[in-house]
Amino acid sequence: MILTVLNALSEPTRLNAMHVLADHGEHCVCELMERCSATQSRMSRHMGVLKSAGLVIDRRDAQWVRYRINPDLPADVAAAVEAILACRRNQERKAA
Numbered sequence: 371m372i373l374t375v376l377n378a379l380s381e382p383t384r385l386n387a388m389h390v391l392a393d394h395g396e397h398c399v400c401e402l403m404e405r406c407s408a409t410q411s412r413m414s415r416h417m418g419v420l421k422s423a424g425l426v427i428d429r430r431d432a433q434w435v436r437y438r439i440n441p442d443l444p445a446d447v448a449a450a451v452e453a454i455l456a457c458r459r460n461q462e463r464k465a466a
Contacts, residue, residue: 371424375447378423379454383408384416388439391426392455396436425451 386406
């Protein structure tokens with residue numbers, strides 16, 4: 371499973387989406403599109419990869435699809451994801 375997770379997070383748009391979702395809230399695909407500068411089809415494809423890797427879950431709300439980080443991630447996977455997101459935050463701080 372860890373290789374699937376690392377592969378899913380190796381793409382910048384997917385990593386950005388996970389960064390947005392890291393607040394542990396639910397976010398609609400339209401918000402993810404805006405914050406990740408992606409088209410609807412591209413964002414949906416990336417979210418499908420994250421969902422297949424077990425990193426996110428979705429919920430349909432009328433015409434919208436809302437995503438959040440999977441709360442049932444195994445502890446080791448959750449720790450790896452948090453470490454990757456922490457590295458990303460540190461890189462952003464250094465660049466600023």
